[in-house]
Amino acid sequence: MTVNPTFAEALPTDPAFLADVRAGLSAPRKHLAPKYFYDAAGSDLFEAITRLPEYYPTRTEIGILDARGPEIAALLPPGAALVEFGSGSTAKLRRLLRHRPDLAAYVPVDVSGEFLADQAEVLRADFPDLPVLPVVADFTRPFALPDGLGAAPRAGFFPGSTLGNFEPEEAEALLRQFGAILGTGAMLIVGIDLVKDAGVLEAAYDDAAGVTGRFNLNLLTRINRELGGDFDLGAFAHRAVFNAQASRIEMHLVASVAQTVRVGGDRFAFAAGETIHTESSYKYTLASFGALARRAGWEPATAWTDPAGLFSVHALRRR
Structure with missing residues (x-):
């Protein structure tokens, strides 16, 4: 060569x-x-x-958030601090924020500090009453939440079927870590792609x-x-x-x-x-992902899918 x-x-x-x-x-x-x-x-x-x-996952998950946004947002504790792991575009987040104006804070976590700062600035302009507290960190490793959250109950957001990119034992470990960061009783909203025609x-x-x-x-x-x-x-x-x-x-x-x-x-x-x-x-079935979540210390609360059963959004509660 x-x-x-x-x-x-x-x-x-x-x-x-x-x-x-x-x-x-x-x-x-x-x-x-x-x-x-x-x-x-x-x-x-x-x-x-x-x-x-x-590429159906992005638009299908957004469709679920549009159709079921009020139900999903209602499961977040009042006055919660919402932590998004591996935050990217705010398009999906906004579909929850508009139904929960009472959030105590939004904590985006990402390795790119410049990207986080840019997204935070835009979000603060659109939601001036929402404290936006970015954390520059690799969400696959332990990290500390901002001190300013006080006693606000914790909730997590992990959309985009990113969990599927981890080996099952790694996905289980990651969910355990999220639970350790968010604490007992926390809610986690997570996107999961489903098994379907090859x-x-x-x-x-x-x-x-x-x-x-x-x-x-x-x-x-x-x-x-x-x-x-x-x-x-x-x-x-x-x-x-x-x-x-x-x-x-x-x-x-x-x-x-x-x-x-x-x-x-x-x-x-x-x-x-x-x-x-x-x-x-x-790719998971509703049952196989529920079993994975339970092994990681989470209790499935409910799940939503699109009419064709292509994608799912899950609400989990930390035991």
């Missing part, structure tokens, strides 16, 4: 990123962590994905316009740029398949030919047809 000198001579900017890529590409079954999808280009591509006709699922992750494929391949572009890689993007193809036994969609990058790739001074051999597993997205 011809080495791109610009990429090959680049200096790694993130030692953890480099260590994770080395470990993933050295594994018997190559894999990369999906959290590395989201550089600026990856984030823009994901926003484009959410608007695709095949064709519908695979189309959602392999759209006709190829946007998801570009999103997947952008991970290799990022490795080239930031870690001195020399991946030939033309020698890899996007694949999305539903693994029914594991109840998950898997995204892979498939090597079209035998090749050797260099990253950060190391070389990694690929056989023709060998894949890099880049993401798993687990």
